Amino acid sequence: MTPAKRLVVVGAGPGGYDAALAGAAAGLAVTLVERGKLGGTCLNWGCIPTKHLLAATLAVDALEAQAKQKLASGEVTVALAAVQAKKKKLLSATQSAMAKRLEQAGIALVTGNLSGVAPGLAKVTVGAETRDIPFDALILALGSRAAAFPGVKPDGKAVLGVAPVLDFAEAPKSLVIVGAGAIGLEISEVYRRLGAKVTLVDAAPRLAPAEDPDVSKVVAQVMRRKGIDARPGVKVESLVTDEAGMARLTLAGGEVIVAEKALVAIGRFAATVVPGLAELGATFADAAPNRAWLVTDDTLQTAPDIYAVGDCNGRTLLAHAASSQGHYAARHAAGLESGPYAPGPIPGCYYGAPEIMRVGAIAAPGDGVSEAAFVANPIAQAHADTAGFARAVWREGKVVGLTAVGHGASTMGTLATVIVAEGWTRERCEALVFPHPGLDETLRAALLAEVKIKE
Amino acid sequence: MTPAKRLVVVGAGPGGYDAALAGAAAGLAVTLVERGKLGGTCLNWGCIPTKHLLAATLAVDALEAQAKQKLASGEVTVALAAVQAKKKKLLSATQSAMAKRLEQAGIALVTGNLSGVAPGLAKVTVGAETRDIPFDALILALGSRAAAFPGVKPDGKAVLGVAPVLDFAEAPKSLVIVGAGAIGLEISEVYRRLGAKVTLVDAAPRLAPAEDPDVSKVVAQVMRRKGIDARPGVKVESLVTDEAGMARLTLAGGEVIVAEKALVAIGRFAATVVPGLAELGATFADAAPNRAWLVTDDTLQTAPDIYAVGDCNGRTLLAHAASSQGHYAARHAAGLESGPYAPGPIPGCYYGAPEIMRVGAIAAPGDGVSEAAFVANPIAQAHADTAGFARAVWREGKVVGLTAVGHGASTMGTLATVIVAEGWTRERCEALVFPHPGLDETLRAALLAEVKIKE
Numbered sequence: 001m002t003p004a005k006r007l008v009v010v011g012a013g014p015g016g017y018d019a020a021l022a023g024a025a026a027g028l029a030v031t032l033v034e035r036g037k038l039g040g041t042c043l044n045w046g047c048i049p050t051k052h053l054l055a056a057t058l059a060v061d062a063l064e065a066q067a068k069q070k071l072a073s074g075e076v077t078v079a080l081a082a083v084q085a086k087k088k089k090l091l092s093a094t095q096s097a098m099a100k101r102l103e104q105a106g107i108a109l110v111t112g113n114l115s116g117v118a119p120g121l122a123k124v125t126v127g128a129e130t131r132d133i134p135f136d137a138l139i140l141a142l143g144s145r146a147a148a149f150p151g152v153k154p155d156g157k158a159v160l161g162v163a164p165v166l167d168f169a170e171a172p173k174s175l176v177i178v179g180a181g182a183i184g185l186e187i188s189e190v191y192r193r194l195g196a197k198v199t200l201v202d203a204a205p206r207l208a209p210a211e212d213p214d215v216s217k218v219v220a221q222v223m224r225r226k227g228i229d230a231r232p233g234v235k236v237e238s239l240v241t242d243e244a245g246m247a248r249l250t251l252a253g254g255e256v257i258v259a260e261k262a263l264v265a266i267g268r269f270a271a272t273v274v275p276g277l278a279e280l281g282a283t284f285a286d287a288a289p290n291r292a293w294l295v296t297d298d299t300l301q302t303a304p305d306i307y308a309v310g311d312c313n314g315r316t317l318l319a320h321a322a323s324s325q326g327h328y329a330a331r332h333a334a335g336l337e338s339g340p341y342a343p344g345p346i347p348g349c350y351y352g353a354p355e356i357m358r359v360g361a362i363a364a365p366g367d368g369v370s371e372a373a374f375v376a377n378p379i380a381q382a383h384a385d386t387a388g389f390a391r392a393v394w395r396e397g398k399v400v401g402l403t404a405v406g407h408g409a410s411t412m413g414t415l416a417t418v419i420v421a422e423g424w425t426r427e428r429c430e431a432l433v434f435p436h437p438g439l440d441e442t443l444r445a446a447l448l449a450e451v452k453i454k455e
Numbered sequence: 456m457t458p459a460k461r462l463v464v465v466g467a468g469p470g471g472y473d474a475a476l477a478g479a480a481a482g483l484a485v486t487l488v489e490r491g492k493l494g495g496t497c498l499n500w501g502c503i504p505t506k507h508l509l510a511a512t513l514a515v516d517a518l519e520a521q522a523k524q525k526l527a528s529g530e531v532t533v534a535l536a537a538v539q540a541k542k543k544k545l546l547s548a549t550q551s552a553m554a555k556r557l558e559q560a561g562i563a564l565v566t567g568n569l570s571g572v573a574p575g576l577a578k579v580t581v582g583a584e585t586r587d588i589p590f591d592a593l594i595l596a597l598g599s600r601a602a603a604f605p606g607v608k609p610d611g612k613a614v615l616g617v618a619p620v621l622d623f624a625e626a627p628k629s630l631v632i633v634g635a636g637a638i639g640l641e642i643s644e645v646y647r648r649l650g651a652k653v654t655l656v657d658a659a660p661r662l663a664p665a666e667d668p669d670v671s672k673v674v675a676q677v678m679r680r681k682g683i684d685a686r687p688g689v690k691v692e693s694l695v696t697d698e699a700g701m702a703r704l705t706l707a708g709g710e711v712i713v714a715e716k717a718l719v720a721i722g723r724f725a726a727t728v729v730p731g732l733a734e735l736g737a738t739f740a741d742a743a744p745n746r747a748w749l750v751t752d753d754t755l756q757t758a759p760d761i762y763a764v765g766d767c768n769g770r771t772l773l774a775h776a777a778s779s780q781g782h783y784a785a786r787h788a789a790g791l792e793s794g795p796y797a798p799g800p801i802p803g804c805y806y807g808a809p810e811i812m813r814v815g816a817i818a819a820p821g822d823g824v825s826e827a828a829f830v831a832n833p834i835a836q837a838h839a840d841t842a843g844f845a846r847a848v849w850r851e852g853k854v855v856g857l858t859a860v861g862h863g864a865s866t867m868g869t870l871a872t873v874i875v876a877e878g879w880t881r882e883r884c885e886a887l888v889f890p891h892p893g894l895d896e897t898l899r900a901a902l903l904a905e906v907k908i909k910e
Contacts, residue, residue, distance in 0.1 A: 014891070047892055048833050055837030056526055059517035063531050071511055071538050076518050076529040083526050090836050097831070320891040347890040357890075376552070378503045381545050382510030411866040413890035418873055421887070432876070435802040435812075435868035436469070436775040437502055 003335030004028060004136035004305070008122045010114045013040020015310030015322030016141030017098060019330040023139075024105040026334035031133055032102060033124050035113040038095045040143050041311070042319035048094075049087060049166040050186045054351055056083040057193035061353060064226075065384040078194060081169040114142075116275040117306070123276075137305045137333035140277075140294065141326060144268040144311035147291070152178060152264055157241035159262045162187070171196050172260035176249045178236055179265035180207040182350045185219065187263060189352035192228050199257050200230040201249070207232050208350065212362045215405045218388045222354045225387075239264065270294065270312050280306060285314055298340035300329045307333065321346045344421035349410040354388050357409040360420040361393045361401030363454045368394030370452070372445030374406040378437045383407050390446035398423035399447065408439045415440060419447075458790030459483060459591035459760070463577045465569045468495020470765030470777030471596030472553060474785040478594075479560040481789035486588055487557060488579050490568040493550045495598050496766070497774035503549075504542060504621040505641045509806055511538040512648035516808060519681075520839040533649060536624040569597075571730035572761070578731075592760045592788035595732075595749065596781060599723040599766035602746070607633060607719055612696035614717045617642070626651050627715035631704045633691055634720035635662040637805045640674065642718060643683050644807035654712050655685040656704070662687050663805065667817045670860045673843045677809045680842075694719065725749065725767050735761060740769055753795035755784045762788065776801045799876035804865040809843050812864040815875040816848045816856030818909045823849030825907070827900035829861040833892045838862050845901035853878035854902065863894045870895060874902075 007023040009016045012034035020032040037044050059076045066072035102109050110133070112126035122133045146161045148154065154161040162183055165175075171194035177184045180202035188198045200223070202209065206216035207223070207230055216232075223230040235252035239262055242248040247262030269291035272284070277294075281303035284292035293314025294302040302308040307329040310322030324343045331337045350356040363369045371391040374380040380388075388406025392399050400423065402416040419429070429447040434440060462478040464471045467489035475487040492499050514531045521527035557564050565588070567581035577588045601616045603609065609616040617638055620630075626649035632639045635657035643653045655678070657664065661671035662678070662685055671687075678685040690707035694717055697703040702717030724746035727739065732749075736758035739747035748769025749757040757763040762784035765777030779798045786792045805811040818824045826846040829835040835843075843861025847854050855878065857871040874884070884902040889895060 042891070048837075051834055051892055052837040055834070055839075056521060058838070059514045059521060059527060059529075059531070062514035062517055066511060066514060066533070069537075069541060070534060071541060072514060072531055072533045074514075074529060074531040076514070076527055076531065078521070078527045079525060082524075086524060086526060090833075094831075094833075318891070320888050323891070324888050343888055344886075346888055349890045349893075376549075378545075378549075379506055379510070382503075382507040383513070384510075408866070410890070410893070411863070411895075413893060414887070414895050415870045415873065417888060417890070418870070431799075432869070433775050433779050433798055433801055433872060435804045435865070435872070436497070436773070436778070437506055438804075438865070438868060440866075440869050 004333040006134060006136045007031070007139065007330060007333055008033065008133050008135035008137075009139045009141060009330075010122065011040065011141035011143055011310070012038045013141060013143050013310060013322060014042050014319040015326035016040070016139065017326070018323040019139045019141060019309060019326030020102065020107050021105055022327045023330035023334065024107050026331055026336055028330070028334050030107045031110055032107050033110045033112055033114060033122065033133070035111070038098045039091070043091060043094060045163040045166060047319055048091065050183075050190065051351060052083065052087040052090070053166065053190040054186065057190060060193040062383070069384050071384065080171055080194060084167060084169055114274055117277055117280060119280065137307065139307045139309060139326065139329050139333070140274070140302070140312060141310045141322065142271050142274070142308075142312035144317060145271045146264065147267040147269045148264060149266070151238045152236050152266065154264055155241055158245055158247035158260070159239055159241055159264065162263065162265055165261070165263045173197065174259035175199070176201070176239070176247055176257055176259040176262040177265060178202070178239060178249070178262065179267065180204065180230065180232060181210065181265065181267070183265040184263070185350055186352040187265070188223070188228050188230070189226075192226060197259070198228045199259065200228060201234045201236060201251070202232050203235050205233045208356060211356060211358060212391065212403050214389070214391070215356055215403060218354060218405045219356070222387050226353065268311065268317055270314060272312050277303070282306065299332050300325055300341050305333070316346050318346060318348055345417060347413040347417045349413050351410050354406050355409040356403075356405045357413045357416060358403045359401065359413065359416045361395075362403065363391065363393045363401065365454055367454050368451040369454050370394065370446055370449040372442050372449050374442050377439060377442045379439045380407045380442070390443045392446050394451055397425055399429070402443065404443060406442075412440045412443050416443065459788040461589060461591045462486070462594065462785060462788055463488065463588050463590035464594045464596060464785075465577065466495065466596035466598055466765070467493045467564075468596055468598050468765060468777060469497050469774040470781040471495070471594065472781070473778040474594045474596060474764060474781030475557065475562050476560055477782045478785035478789065479562050481786055481791050483785070483789050485562045486565055487562050488565045488567055488569060488577065488588070490566070493553045494546070498546060498549060500618040500621060502774055503546065505638070505645065506806060507538065507542040507545070508621065508645040509641065512645060515648040517838070524839050526839065535626055535649060539622060539624055569729055572732055572735060574735065592762065594762045594764060594781065594784050594788070595729070595757070595767060596765045596777065597726050597729070597763075597767035599772060600726045601719065602722040602724045603719060604721070606693040607691050607721065609719050610696055613700055613702035613715070614694055614696055614719065617718065617720055620716070620718045628652065629714035630654070631656070631694070631702055631712055631714040631717040632720060633657070633694060633704070633717065634722065635659065635685065635687060636665065636720065636722070638720040639718070640805055641807040642720070643678070643685070644681075647681060647683050652714070653683045654704075654714065655683060656689045656691060656706070657687050658690050660688045663811060666811060666813060667846065667858050669844070669846070670811055670858060673809060673860045674811070677842050681808065723766065723772055725769060727767050732758070737761065754787050755780055755796050760788070771801050773801060773803055800872060802868040802872045804868050806865050809861050810864040811858075811860045812868045812871060813858045814856065814868065814871045816850075817858065818846065818848045818856065820909055822909050823906040824909045825849065825901055825904040827897050827904050829897050832894060832897045834894045835862045835897070845898045847901050849906055852880055854884070857898065859898060861897075867895045867898050871898065
């Protein structure tokens with residue numbers, strides 16, 4: 001492959017933004033196409049807004065934890081409308097900073113919609129006109145969109161998608177959430193702290209179904225203690241706005257739950273409808289063309305000189321995975337990377353209550369497993385929040401997976417990534433001096449605990 | 456050296472406790488001598504009690520940060536007496552667990568005072584009797600004690616050492632703290648949150664004088680914003696309890712500050728008065744025998760077959776350093792270690808507000824320095840707590856030091872230790888995928904920022 005000179009990137013979420021910057025740094029002439037706001041799902045309707053709401057309500061949770069042990073009393077009232085105004089301002093400021101950085105890097109930002117592709121040409125609709133933007137390499141960072149199914153989809157009235165729920169200026173008195181993945185878990189905790197009666201349902205047999213089953217048990221225990229009505233293994237018959245304007249959830253079996261608002265957070269679909277893409281050689285992972293992930297090879301190409309990075313390739317629906325892929329793809333296009341894309345294990349975190357962190361393998365039968373509970377951790381004890389554990393998974397004497405669930409577990413994500421990426425042995429774990437006291441000493445205790453074979 | 460069979464360890468703080476366990480694991484017959492409580496300064500009057508008080512008052516600080524931006528309102532009242540009771544209970548539980556673990560490891564615990572040493576014999580006073588306990592190897596983990604100088608020392612009335620201040624059942628209305636190291640900084644934040652008017656003075660020209668000067672600037676800025684009257688570069692003339700029972704601090708120059716209580720936290724002295732020790736070959740780092748650190752060789756021996764670990768050797772006055780040294784010394788005595796003690800860089804953290812983390816070198820003229828501010832970090836933004844920065848120090852293309860000051864900086868300590876211990880290059884830093892969003896992305900930004908040479 002001849003190194004590209006003209007790079008077109010479509011989508012300015014984490015994947016596309018970092019692809020554009022890496023392309024410019026590699027000396028390419030870069031055009032970045034975005035139809036909406038800079039920052040994609042992560043900045044606008046995902047990772048960042050949820051963190052604002054969780055942090056803004058932290059005092060409520062910290063007070064509750066202490067009050068439950070009669071160590072403190074009082075009341076915290078969150079001014080949600082003010083929090084939303086601050087959030088909006090900060091997101092705008094971040095977008096301005098991003099735009100400035102793109103400009104400084106000499107990247108042409110085009111506000112428009114990718115309406116099709118042809119050999120060497122991206123067709124972009126800008127207002128009333130359509131421009132043909134030539135490329136030597138094209139990076140598609142098209143993102144994903146909320147999944148919906150007949151009978152369970154936002155109607156814009158009481159049944160909502162994630163974006164409006166993250167923008168509530170006032171907390172609903174009651175909230176039904178369908179979907180117990182990261183989005184459902186984090187938002188249930190936010191609005192519980194804000195006083196809503198929260199009901200969380202999922203068809204999967206357990207909460208956080210992508211994680212270790214024992215993690216799900218801790219999540220269930222913590223949510224029950226906090227007063228969230230969390231029901232895994234429940235099938236939804238329908239979710240509609242009723243005549244009184246309330247969200248009406250009917251479960252298989254007939255039980256009806258009525259709430260002021262409902263959130264549908266049942267997964268993500270790809271957003272890959274691009275006329276002409278299949279003709280250039282792209283293939284899709286699903287027969288339904290309006291929701292199918294783009295299949296990519298080991299250099300992240302979905303067709304010759306056309307890369308797909310981030311959510312739209314369905315590999316790992318996480319912002320930092322998208323960034324890493326975008327960075328690689330731009331450098332590959334520029335001829336600065338020749339080997340296959342091999343980022344090592346990608347950490348994943350949930351930031352609600354409890355927090356969850358996982359990198360690499362979940363324990364399977366035959367794996368070695370070593371673990372430690374947070375109950376003896378002095379920092380967890382001090383925060384009156386000791387549920388959970390850390391667990392290491394071992395294969396051939398090396399760490400291949402790390403999971404933690406409990407207070408502050410997300411803060412261990414990067415350390416865990418190093419350990420799993422490098423496949424640390426027990427000796428190497430022993431040699432590392434951890435600062436005392438720290439939550440991650442429970443990770444250390446797990447790494448140094450007796451290894452048992454999982455049956 | 457013939458491997459030891461009988462190991463005597465004196466002092467059951469982190470250094471002695473871990474030495475005893477490592478010795479037993481290595482097959483030695485171990486006697487552990489402790490005159491007071493298990494856990495030493497760290498558990499009883501240091502790291503752990505301060506963390507309990509900081510965590511128990513977290514809701515106060517979180518609410519204040521949000522309220523300052525008009526994002527929340529309310530009031531949190533901490534039931535300090537209940538917090539102290541809980542703390543006491545948890546410390547006792549930890550001590551019981553430690554005792555049980557010692558017993559399970561077959562370690563003989565002797566409650567007594569080391570009254571002298573002779574060749575191969577530790578003289579231990581137990582109640583009225585003195586026992587001669589024979590050893591092949593002796594590990595001294597004698598710890599340290601609060602420093603005091605004429606005119607500035609606890610009098611047990613209004614002028615106090617750290618132990619009673621950590622045990623207050625009621626917060627004083629006003630508190631003077633002499634000493635702006637980790638203890639003084641953390642305790643000033645605890646009692647500020649609990650409503651005390653806090654004045655902090657130190658003769659050193661800046662707060663946290665052992666850290667990077669720019670870290671001190673952030674600490675000063677944050678403390679000022681929080682309403683702590685912090686005055687570095689101030690000499691104390693005297694600190695006494697006056698006739699009204701108040702603490703009366705007189706500064707050089709004549710200014711007088713009166714407060715309900717005062718804390719003296721001006722450093723640590725060794726606690727190494729052991730008759731017979733010098734005769735066995737031990738040397739001391741100071742002429743004053745009642746406060747001198749024990750000089751140790753590169754295998755932590757202060758005399759043949761006599762090791763000194765933890766605070767008493769004056770190397771690094773941190774619990775995890777003591778643990779690491781104790782572990783090594785016991786294994787060296789058992790013949791399981793032959794090389795010199797080389798633990799790599801030891802992380803140090805301050806857990807007040809702001810938090811501070813440092814591993815390895817502070818930037819000196821000629822070093823490469825790269826840095827990033829927390830102001831753009833979305834987690835710091837969400838917590839309304841964006842002061843501070845992360846900084847990397849480079850020599851010959853490798854990271855030799857990492858510092859961070861700001862919200863949650865202590866959580867980055869272990870990751871930073873790995874990076875400095877292994878001397879990561881820029882390429883290696885680039886290859887690591889950090890979970891997004893995270894406070895440690897500011898550490899990543901610092902590692903990937905332009906390196907400038909410090910003048």
